[in-house]
Amino acid sequence: MSKNFHKFPLQNETLQFEIYNLMKMMKKLKFLAVLWLVASSSLLAQELESPNGQLEMEFSLLKDGTPTYDLEYKDKDVIKQSKLGLDLKEEKDLLKNFTVADVQTSTYDETWEPVWGEQKEIRNHYNEMAVTLLQEDTGRKMILRFRLFNDGLGFRYEFPQQKSLGHFVIDDEKTQFAMTGDHTAFWIPGDYDTQEYDYTESKLSEIREKMESSITANLSQTSFSPTGVQTSLMMKTDDGLYINLHEAALIDYSAMHLDLDDENMIFEAWLTPDVNGDRVYMVAPATTPWRTIIVSDDARDILASKMTYNLNDPIAIEDPSWIKPVKYIGVWWEMITGKSSWHYTNDFSAVKLGVTDYESAEPNDTHGATTEHVKEYIDFAAEHGFDGVLVEGWNIGWEDWFGHSKDYVFDFMTPYPDFDLEEIRDYAKSKGVEMIMHHETSSSVRNYERHMDEAYQFMKDNGYNAVKSGYVGDILPRGENHYSQWLVNHYQYALEKAADYEIMVNAHEAVRPTGIARTYPNLIGNESARGQEYQAFGGSKPNHVTVLPFTRLIGGPMDYTPGIFEMDISKLNPDNDSWVNSTIANQLALYVTLYSPLQMAADLIENYERFPDAFQFIKDVGMDWSESIYLEAEPGDYVTVARKEKGTDKWFVGNVNGETPRTSKIKFDFLDKGEKYIATIYSDAKDAHYKKNPQAYEIRKVVVTSKSKLSQKSAPGGGYAISIVPAEKGETKGLKKL
């Protein structure tokens, strides 16, 4: 029994335990246990409820010794009885013939302080049940550990050290999530290599017919099933329950997708295979990641849930003082839009690092990462208070950087002839701006690992404290997938090694996060979804940003790169007719609605100079928070959140809106009572529209108090952003009250 068992103020732990179980048993019996035991073929049911009593789960064995669980929320079924187990490759499966050898329950309640985050303190409070199973015919032991929080359930498989189970290969994880009906889901196609899809909103029963049209092109992609979807998966039931399925603490295991049996509405885990089709190589003692079910009848609770972080280990970095939120600009959007290029010359059909002679190559006129141009960005960053400048395309190798399965694609060390790294380094330092490193790996991960120590050391030697890494294209070792165990292991390796060098990591195209930033908060960002860049690759759905907080952001922050002010991309590059499906007010709101300790102002300097008043919000907005309050939320429709800046009394509010125009109604009762604040409201103009009139915004200053209310219209693809600053004496003069 855990030493954290302290729910009951009794001295004797055994007694405590018995009373606890007795109470639970009696409660359960009253409602359904007897009936249920008769109706099903389950044996030996074990129940657990959440600290607030609103969630209840039950573990039981089928007659053939198959483990199962179910979950209820406020006495409504969330997960119907669902099977658990693992199909092994060579050994006998871990699916049935189990008996319960032991059950341990405990309660845990702690509060921890994240290095960065949406709130200053996070409560980690759950009741736990660890069921030790014995497989009768093999003598093998497996523990199923359930943690029931007020916001959901997490469970995992554990394999203690034992003689009869050492090495084993998982062929399939057979974990089920049996739905209670044909829910509405916000899903992206299951894929071993990319999450960069627009979300499709559909009934579960419609996934199959909508699959093909949901699979859009990507530089590396591998779909696997007509009903396969990715996590985190957001669903809404007809009776108003919000259910989110994902995983936590994905370490040395392959990423889990879900495959739907759309006759019975049962999801089953679908692990990303390796090159041989094997899913996971395990060495006991070992555990799987946590499988997570966040549930509530209020969508805002899903966004506020910290369960995914709580299921990860506490921080592993002794002194994390070097980890800090970063607001940055960069030489990037101009390449994304095709206005300029990553590569330096058009001379080469192939580059061989160390052999290809760049010094005698003819520079093209499109290379973005020139010393002069980067200095303009440094100047702009310094002038407007940005922490850092990211530069992509600074290092040799971009002429043939993807699509060739190229092994030695970058050395991460050698700048192009027109990028004077030392001059830029010194210039940035003199301006108080940090340079952000860029390590595109082109998914050649052996090459990256070979250079990693030297490349990280090179960063530290030159004052770079953060790296954006990229995994574009198919993986090398060839045949591996972005989300297979081999790669999951690699991303973690890169992250932990970065921690050794005190480097912050923002990994793009890597596996989606699963709360690992609790343990390694130097993981300040991931892409791992369809980011803003797709607005320059043909556009994303206008409501995309109202879905991301319910899906991609459940596991950790995203480097979405908000702040695009010019929606007509052809104005940057006549050959690109993409359109950014968003209003400027929506872009501003993203700095608040898409929580991240890493936020870019992604547009070109010249576009910010055209709209200095709107740009002011990006300059002002906080980056780290002591408190976050989700005011309104409905996946696919809208998200409104208020956040209090850590270390100040400033608040920032963001609202993003989907395709339907909507009036957001919020109260300011989160403000300190009796205090006056000046709120600057950046909202859509009346005629604003993501497509027809995206740059129509209004800015107004008003006085607000904890009694204020706002009724604010948001345009299609629009939204609003508010900065709220405690009013100094006399400042409110001439300003209206809201």
Place this chain on the structure above:
Amino acid sequence: MSKNFHKFPLQNETLQFEIYNLMKMMKKLKFLAVLWLVASSSLLAQELESPNGQLEMEFSLLKDGTPTYDLEYKDKDVIKQSKLGLDLKEEKDLLKNFTVADVQTSTYDETWEPVWGEQKEIRNHYNEMAVTLLQEDTGRKMILRFRLFNDGLGFRYEFPQQKSLGHFVIDDEKTQFAMTGDHTAFWIPGDYDTQEYDYTESKLSEIREKMESSITANLSQTSFSPTGVQTSLMMKTDDGLYINLHEAALIDYSAMHLDLDDENMIFEAWLTPDVNGDRVYMVAPATTPWRTIIVSDDARDILASKMTYNLNDPIAIEDPSWIKPVKYIGVWWEMITGKSSWHYTNDFSAVKLGVTDYESAEPNDTHGATTEHVKEYIDFAAEHGFDGVLVEGWNIGWEDWFGHSKDYVFDFMTPYPDFDLEEIRDYAKSKGVEMIMHHETSSSVRNYERHMDEAYQFMKDNGYNAVKSGYVGDILPRGENHYSQWLVNHYQYALEKAADYEIMVNAHEAVRPTGIARTYPNLIGNESARGQEYQAFGGSKPNHVTVLPFTRLIGGPMDYTPGIFEMDISKLNPDNDSWVNSTIANQLALYVTLYSPLQMAADLIENYERFPDAFQFIKDVGMDWSESIYLEAEPGDYVTVARKEKGTDKWFVGNVNGETPRTSKIKFDFLDKGEKYIATIYSDAKDAHYKKNPQAYEIRKVVVTSKSKLSQKSAPGGGYAISIVPAEKGETKGLKKL
């Protein structure tokens, strides 16, 4: 044209070139050119002859623009007209539609000094022809570079930097070697993962029927064709020509096997594929390895050939003074025979490094690498003048070290609880003995590369200057092969990084060498063949060691680990009924016949203590040579060689014999005239026999001069060894003349 063109003492190089070609054309015309041009469909024949005129080759194009070559030795066909070209995966093939755009010929003659070797100086003398081909329909350029030595032909494909050929994937290399008849071959089965096979001697036409029985079990093996064989392949023609096919300078390419069309007796290159079945990923500018044909009518010339080294680049290590031959003993044979174990405990079915608790584990009684036992070896090494002591099984992880596709299998740093690394390190130092590191990777190469810097640094910090590395079991990344490009690249990476740390490498189970030790002489050994260990795994053929010099040793030295004195392995381990198919005299001779700068005395101390007089030869034998003279040689039957120790006037002679008893007849005319030497002859006793009486040997001391002759009987699986030391005054007293 190369600046080394100096065959003709003319000033004008163009004129030189024209005269050279004219002379060759006239010569050729006289004999066969006209006839041949009519008979074949070849166009534009280009000829080249060796510096001594004994070899002639011709390059020509077929009517469809397919490149071909042929080779003659003393006007006899060696290679009939054979096609050249590459089958590409996605691009148009590089097989036909070629025209000759340019032909450059030149002569090269240099002499270089190897850091270690069979001789002090090596002459690198060849005529070269570089044929630039233009593929008409694609505009792509490909150069075929031929180097014709007195001992054979090397040629390769070159792909200069060009717009129309950047990245390409080789599906198949279509290089042919068309034999003139049904030669006798000494071959091992083609295999992507192991060369650890006994050689089969057969007609080419018999390969197919003998293939199945030639494939014996290995921990990792992948055969591919019923007529697929490995290089270096040794053949003998019915009219007495010896032909050896291999490759040189295998760098960032996959290892070449040969597949026989046994109707037409044409070998074709068969490159080791990667996990997807692709052979090689190329980035221009690039070259293939050299394809080599060593040929002579005297088998001794094959052994003496240095062509393979000559086709490699000159040394890349600026100061190689730290590279030294090593004579060593070790805690190894006892594990190989099963007398003791690599692993420390029998407690664990699986080990998780950093988690598994060794300190509380129960030690087994079989662990070999204990501090006490290693000290015995250090004492013995010091007493008998050995340079080093190898210890395997010193580091944690051996409990489950292979067969589990285990990723994190070793850390290369953490000793077992009963191996006190620091105490051993200091003790060895105090005794003037160097410890030799052992890095078994279990073929988990990502894991090895991740630890490599730290592991090499750990070696240097603890006084280890040489490492034996191992690649037992199937490769990780899973699906890759031991000889695919991915792995070839890895072995080279490990070697070059070792050079950075001034570490000598002896890589077991790695790809067979191709003369790379010229460039990186810190590659002091490889296994890459069936070594002595197989004598404890059921035995090898008694004539195995008469084949190895003609095959495996063509590309570089082998860590065969000679010196076994106890042939009945059941005396070491009652459960092992293996028999070492060799006499003691044969074992002694191996130190001379199997050239290597790294030689082990592989047997247990107690076995050497039983035969101190025979052991004396192992103590005395030289390790580095100023001169080597192959006195007798016939593959499969016998090899006799005399070598002069570098820096002394001592000579050592070795003779190994196959299954048939034989009398070796040698002259000592290699000795300085007029000098007297004392020769100690270690020979088979009259009734010696590898199986029936292997420990029957005789030792006699005689006086020899340059006029001496020896007629010495060698038993089946036997041989003899001689040490020849210049006689000091008075030393010859009482000794007979030979």
